[in-house]
Amino acid sequence: MTATDLGEFRAQVRDWCRAHTPADWRRTQSGVSGEEFVAFQKSWFAELNAAGYAVPHWPSEWGGGMSVDEQVVLYQELAAHDAPRLVLAFVGIHHAASTLLVAGTDEQRRRHLPAIRDGEIWVQGFSEPEAGSDLAALRTTARRDGDRFIVNGQKLWASGGMHADWCLLLARTDPAAPKRKGISYFLMDMSVPGVDVRPIRNAVGDSHFCEIFLNDVEIPAANLVGAENAGWQVAQATLGAERGMTMLELAERLGNAGFRWLVETCRPIDDAAVADRLAQFEIEIAGLRGLCRELVEHSHTGTAGPADASIVKLCYSELLQRLTDFGAEVGGLAAHTVLTKPMSSGWESGAWVLDFIGSWEWTIPGGASEIQRTIIAERGLGMPREPIPV
Incomplete structure (x- = not known):
């Protein structure tokens, strides 16, 4: 795409954002009920989908097909116009889609990819009480019974689980196999008998995370993704999306909305040290944007390194934490009195204390920072493997 074409595309997106970004959504989405949040998210997703902006990273045959340059422009303009984020659709359009495109069957793709674009909501059922960063320690079992599997166990930290259609x-599936060898990957209908979703109320009053209890849940064998007992390999596609491809949008959000909120908070403060911190954050954000763009380009060409996604995930999550921490610091006591934030915002809403608390969602789930550093050391730098405790 030429610079002229890209400029025309930017103008098109900019005009669309001006005409379609919901007015006053931050105020109207603060403190709303779960039902109102879901209705708003689905309506906004439908708007983006109708314009061809909902899944730009998908292949063209499934409704995407934008170049990396176009995706960057799209996310820049959405962030610059303070458009709501697709919080509810996040797992579906990124994690589920990546998994299905890499490892799903033709029938699974035909069934679910169009449904996701029609508003089907997904949740990720990976972590458990005794299996967080050490995901291979999971204990939920799936026993084959003819053409189905019977599943029992518990999942934890399932974001948005109470609204999900699929998991x-x-x-x-093989308790006798080594930890990573006996795991299988399934698509589970959340409406079937035996699925019990329980929201977890956190310290600031949100119930974003859920527990999912599974009691003799039946999953058809046709919903197995990849080969039986090869789920660990399939899961890398999902985790790769979480650590990598999703970052392109998040980096632009951090660089536009997040940094803009921080500059506004710091504007009344005439202090050289504050100005120096802002300059440092701007430099780091520019570096993050470059890393994200490079990762997406290399992913499209199949040349991404084995640790590139972990580098980007680590960079984003820790930068987000430092930036929101600084916002809470310069925001002073007033920042501690803000009790709600818009449910459709990102992790950088300008409610600094709540944003800082929320930033820990990124340095722990999807592979904690310690895990990312281990991946970078072992797979990226070729250093000796970390000793396994006896």
């Missing part, structure tokens, strides 16, 4: 589920 990306990891379960142990």
Whole structure:
């Protein structure tokens, strides 16, 4: 795409954002009920989908096909116009889609990819009480019974689980195999008998995370993704999306909305040290944007390194934490009195204390920072493997 074409595309997106970004959504989405949040998210997703902006990273045959340059422009303009984020659709359009495109069957793709674009909501059922960063320690079991599997166990930290239609589920199908060898990957209908979703109320009053209890849940064998007992390999596609491809949008959000909120908070403060911190953050954000763009380009050409996604995930999550921490610091006591934030915002809403608390969602789930550093050391730098405790 030429610079002229890209400029025309930017103008097109800019005009669309001006005409379609919901007015006053931050105020109207603060403190709303779960039902109102879901209705708003689905309506906004439908708007983006109708314009061809909902899944730009998907292949063209499934409704995407934008170049990396176009995706960057799209996310820049959405962030610059303070458009709501697709919080509810996040797992579906990124994690579920990546898994299905890499490892799903033709029938699974035909069934679910159009449904996701029609508003089907997904949740990720990976972590458990005793299996967080050490995901291979999961204990949920799936026992084959003819053309179905019977699943029992518990999942934890399932974001948005109470609203989900389907679940990306990891379960142990061979208890006798080594930890990573006996896991299978399933698509689970959340409406079937035996699925019990319980929201977890956190310290600031949100119930974003959920527990999912599974009691003799039946999953058809046709919903197995990849080969039986090869789910660990399939899961890398999902985790790769979480650590990598999603960052292109998030980096632009951080560089536009997040940094803009921070500059506004710091504007009344005439202090050289504050100005120096802002300059440092701007430099780091520019570096993050470059890393994200490079990762997406290399992913499209199949030349991404084995640790590139982990580098980007680590860079984004820790930068987000430092930036929101600084916002809470310069925001002073007033920042501690803000009790709600818009449910459709990102992790950088300008409610600094709540944003800082929320930033820990990125340095722990999807592979904690310690895990990312281990991946970078072992797979990226070729250093000796970390000793396994006896």
